[in-house]
Amino acid sequence: MKLSDYEPIIGRGAIEDLRSLASKLSGKVIQNVNSTFTGGGVAEILSRMVPLLSELGVDARWSVIKGDLAFFNVTKKLHNALHGSDEKISVQDISAFQETSRKNIKELELFGDIMFIHDPQPVALIERKKELGKEWVWRCHVDVSRPNETAWDFIKPWVMQYDAAVFSAPSFSTPLPMRQFLISPSIDPLSDKNRELSQDIIDSVLSKYGIPNDKPLIVQVSRFDYLKDPVGVIQAFKQVRRSIDCRLVLAGGTATDDPESGKVLAEVQDKAEGDRDIHVLLIPPGSDIEINALQRAATVVVQKSLKEGFGLTVSEALWKGKPVVASAVGGIPLQVKNKFTGLLSHGIEGTAYAIKQLLGNPEYGRWLGENGREHVKQNFLITRHVKDYMVLFLTLGHSEEVLYL
Amino acid sequence: MWPDVVIPLAVFAAGLIATIWLRRVAYNALERWAKKTKWQGDEILLQATRAPSILWCLILSSALALTVSPVPQHWKNWANKGLWTLLVISLALSAVNLVGKLVSLYAERLKATQRTIAISKNIANAVIYIVAILILLGIWGAPTTAIIFLIVLAAVVVLVAFRETLPNFLAGIQLNARGQFKVGDYIKLDTGEEGYIKEMNLTDTLIESPNESTTLLPNRKLIQATVTNYGHLMKKAKEPFRFFNRVHLTELTGLKAKNLKELADVLQNAPDSIIYYHTHHFLEEHHYLTPEPANDFAVWVSDALGDDVFGEKLANIDAFEFPTLSALRERIVNVIGEYISLEPELRRAPSGREFYFMKSVSVVMSTHYVARDLREFVEALRKLSLGSLYFHIFESRLRLGKPTNDFSVWLENSMGEPELAQEIARFDPYSYTLEGTRSQLMQLIEKHIK
Secondary structure (H helix, E strand, O other): OOHHHHHHHHOHHHHHHHHHHHHHOOOOEEEEEEOOOOOOHHHHHHHHHHHHHHHOOOEEEEEEOOOOHHHHHHHHHHHHHHOOOOOOOOHHHHHHHHHHHHHHHHHOOOOOOEEEEEOOOOHHHHHHHHHHOOEEEEEOOOOOOOOOHHHHHHHHHHHOOOOEEEEOOHHHOOOOOOEEEEOOOOEOOOOOOOOOOOHHHHHHHHHHOOOOOOOOEEEEEOOOOHHHOHHHHHHHHHHHHOOOOOEEEEEEOOOOOOOOHHHHHHHHHHHHOOOOOEEEEEOOOOOHHHHHHHHHHOOEEEEOOOOOOOOHHHHHHHHOOOOEEEEOOOOHHHHOOEOOOEEEEOOHHHHHHHHHHHHHOHHHHHHHHHHHHHHHHHHOEHHHHHHHHHHHHHHOOOOOOEEEO | OHHHHHHHHHHHHHHHHHHHHHHHHHHHHHHHHHHHOOOOHHHHHHHHHHHHHHHHHHHHHHHHHHHHOOOOHHHHHHHHHHHHHHHHHHHHHHHHHHHHHHHHHHHHHOOOOHHHHHHHHHHHHHHHHHHHHHHHHHHOOOOOHHHHHHHHHHHHHHHHHOOOHHHHHHHHHHHHHHOOOOOOOEEEEOOOOEEEEEEEOOOEEEEEOOOOOEEEEEHHHHHHOOEEEEEOOOOOOOOOEEEEEEEEEEEEEEEEEOOHHHHHHHHHHOOHHHHHHHHHHHHHHOOOOOOOOOOHHHHHHHHOOOOHHHHHHHHOOOHHHOOOHHHHHHHHHHHHHHHHHHOOOOOOOOOOOOEEEEEEEEEEEEEEEEEOOHHHHHHHHHHOOHHHHHHHHHHHHHHOOOOOOHHHHHHHHOOOOHHHHHHHHHOOHHHOOHHHHHHHHHHHHHHHHO
């Protein structure tokens, strides 16, 4: 995608802002470091972000660390533990992490004026700060609001050496000695998952999955995971259907690294058994257009998570102008301002009540949907993400709260 | 024999007397008409033809005398051709004189450059001489088809070569005839260009925009576009207003509160920037919403603590009433303190919905918008980014500690418009969205300009 492709969406002024900021970064090299070029959310963001920064004239580069299977098994455990799961991190795990980190510290070419280190895998690269100087930023994409203490204590000595840290939601931050910034993740309005679709494509996807377009459609798009509470969504749906005839679509995939997901799917299918109004769809990976079509076909989109990282599926639904009912967890309250850009709920009853409000008052739903789309346009598109990164780079090394450039 | 000489001489004398008398009558009438009209062209017409018209009387009288003369027919033919030749040459010279003076007259009005004037005169002269030569060739019986073909060819070549300039030239004449614009007017085209007219000539118009750039508009564009003329040059400011733009980044503090007591405790000692962020960021973040959400404290108390009554009380604290952030902080802390003293059981936010204290880092950059008078100011205001408007209205007053917003300071100190400055200072931007604020400010200034 080119920067000019975004102009019809965000306007000329916003593009001019990006260009002005980029011009102030002239001569600086930004070196992003993470653990992989492909797969995973960070690689996806960087694969879109780095070309946009380059088009703006910012010298942004992208390097990856090397690691063997043992190292990535440890980082996977570390990732889960930082999210709060009860992972056991053994002495062998620690030494595997340290050994690979030492190799990377020695071998990886570090040339940036600003070292932008993503997530815990390459966190130990900070050990070269004394030798190289430069500005070092740790970009934490993980929800570390309630981390497993062992895991957090393990990486904290490295984290504390950085000049700044960046988190995705306010609740992810924790008292640290350096400056911390809030930069929310973003969606790309031009990607297959979010671009405009014709009614023909939407109809063909509904027809493919055998969903009649005869009643209001309630949709939750999430992988089958207890934390997304698909069973709770079915219970809320059944409460709604007592007074309003409607359909439910639960669409998602199962994660290969999550042994529980098959069990969750089976449980959801069991609960939906025999109910012709509930459609449980196992969507294969890479079906972005289908996900897009299902969200666009929805009357109301639900995200009834019990715990959530940032929950970008909410921004995806809001971007499509859909009224959203979502739990007030993780980064969702940033996206859904209750009664302004959607409705927040706290349980099954609250979710059912909110859905009924929206189905019974389509005008209200439309108003929330329009506000939601505008909210995403202002705050959760990739162009805002690029802008925030540039402001961050410009802010480094300055302690003032108002910086004149 | 003597009648052969006397009669033609008598006819010549009578003809001369009659034509001279007719010439005098005609010129007297023309002079009276010229005095009544404002058009300067009639004076030029009289001046350019006054002397040659005597020659034309002589030629006419000679032609009359020749008709009654007994000289052989072939002599008469030669003499007639001679007279016609003289008439054509004299008419051509008069036409050159007349057109030259008319071009100078219009060029002066259009403030055309010397080069444009010279080119215009040369083109007109060439056309007159070519027409005269063709007529003379016709009189003397020379073949003219090939010459006409060459002339048409040359004309086509010239038209092709000047295909861009010619329409602008014609548009320049049209603009001048309409008298719609003059140097010093502030104009705005529907195609986006705007500014003060600095120069107008036969082909182009130079305008200076509020961003200090100059644009050379082809006159054809001015004719084709919808143009709003705001009129005369306005009173200039002592110092121009330079608009800045602001982008910001949210900084996390790692501090949080789960109930009102913790909220008040942190606020009591928090830096001003935290108070500023939580009482202002929604103005920019949710600028598209009507009504906008209230300050963060009020929203949190309503949504996370579920206390709509107290949330409403906090929402009603109007940042506009407070001259400093310290005063605003004191009021918020006092309102919370009073509430806590009456409520022994404090509500607690659910896990994950605590109040997270934040502040913002602003990056301020210059823009290309500059205003040297009220017209330029209002036109820049129309196009500014909302970040820029926010910076000059909100950030300058409470965060940068100025007595009022930047616009009022400039209007009073540089523009010498204290009334307008006061009116804008009294305007409460917290009651409007940013777009609403923009529209209200523009209305106030437009009203003042009128």
